[in-house]
Amino acid sequence: MAEERRNRRAKVWGSAALALVAVVCVGGWFLIAGLPGSDDSEADNKAASAKQAPDDVRETVEKRPSGAAGHLVASIQDRGVKPDQNQETPGTWATDKVLIKGNDDALDAVEINSGDEAWSQDLPGPICAWTKHITVDGRTAIVFKDKKEDGTCNQLAFFDLDTGKKLWQAVIPWKESAFASFPNVTMTRGVVSSAWGEGSSGYDMKSGKLRWQRKETGKCRAGGFAGGKDLLLRVDCWTAGHEPIYKIARIDPLTGKEKWRYDVSDGVGLVFLVSSEPAVLAVAAGEAGVSDLISLDEKGKYRATVRLDGGHYEVNCDDGIVYSAVDDCSDIAVGGDQVFITSGEDIGGSSHHTNRIVSFDLGTAKPVVKFEAGPDQLIYPVRMSGGQLLAFRTGTDNYAPFSLMSLDPRTGKEKAFFYFNVLNEAKSLTYTKFSDVIVENGRIFFGSNMVRGESIKGKSVPQWLAFGVGSAG
Secondary structure (H helix, E strand, O other): OOHHHHHHOOOHHHHHHHHOEEOOOOHHHOOOOOOOOOOOOOOOOOOOOOOOOOOOOOOOOOOOOOOOEEEEEEEEEEEEOOOOOOOEOOOEEEEEEEEEOOOOOOEEEEEEEOOOOEEEEEEEOOOEEEEEOEEEOOOOEEEEHHHHHOOOEEEEEEOOOOOOOOEEEEEOOOOOOOOOOOOEEEEEOEEEEEOEEEEEEEEEEOOOOEEEEEEEOEEEEEEEOOOOOEEEEEEEEEEEOOOOEEEEEEEOOOOOOOEEEEOOOOOOOEEEEEEOOOOEEEEEEOOOOOOOEEEEEEOOOOEEEEOHHOOOOOOOOOOOOOOOOOOEEEEEEEOOOEEEEEEEEEEEEOOEEEEEEEEEEOOOEEEEEEEEOOOOOOEEEEEOOOOOOEEEEEOOOOOOOOOEEEOOOOOOOEEEEEEEEHHHHHHHHHHOEEEEEEEEEEEEEEEEEEEEOOOEEEEEEEEEEEEEEEEOO
């Protein structure tokens, strides 16, 4: 079975290498002097993260490469997805050495630049929970189902992403029921944490040993964790009339003890944890998705509310029904006491689309800075890099290339890391609402969360699962 899986995994290069090409002459438009950020006399971002320990969650500060042309540095495909069948491909990670993709009941990794298979890890069952976080020394956690245990989603494993070595495995005390959502998993400062409804637990990163365990009582459940710089827990409760009530608790990751608790206002249908530090919540108060962003201070006290004006601004969060991923929100970033989100698309004519990134002060909820995508382009925040915002810009007219951008919230100026094009076969991976987007070591990576099999004349067509682009300079 394992050998069959390896045989159907597509190799990286060959014809695939032509799918993303270095953009060196797209009409020459981006090489013209005077484009935003083309003035290299301005000093590059010199912000640096405080020195991190190996088991801290990684917060890299990216350096802008010298070359403006981007090229394919890694890709992962699968030739074995059955036609007209959906296959889940949860989780995408990247280090300076490898690109890693979750693929149903396996983890596949390829070497960056060479494209060779780095390692492959077959699992006893499908991946059912994962975290986007990676430690400074390149480790992460996933939860998968165990076929020997009737497919229960309770196997927590910790992996070295560079080597594929499983460092330890623990069993989450979760039992499946009609009303139980899957466990979720995250990481914070030396601890891997999981919430599974009836309770939550923390495991030591080095040994995998249980550090603490919490039990939820009464009409409340452990809805899920958000990790990173700190650890937040969403506690889900219900009224006698079965209306949801949400509470947010800051948890000490080393002891599991509660530091503070914030009660979300009544009438909120769902809450997502956008950032653990500073604490930022995305709440759905109506029926049209996320309606507001709420910021809290270091003691869990209310600060401000950013209203999304009925869809004028967009924040896209997974509904948490399948994977309990309460921190899974795309096209949003938090840093410098600001939150960065996108506007809705402006549409002019049949094919002209554009939007912008707008930041809001977390203390006052007032707008601070705006970055326009430009004609026939769309722009999306990815993450902070020191004091800079990294963003992904797409072209919508089949002419303007894609690009990885560095935006300066203090000056409103922007600089391009590099430009690149993507063939139609891989473009679906660049739809940020449905895919993972990662920037690591000066490169941008895209990964699918689900693929659908296709065939031509009865033969399966390779499905793109992930790819990465870096500077050709």
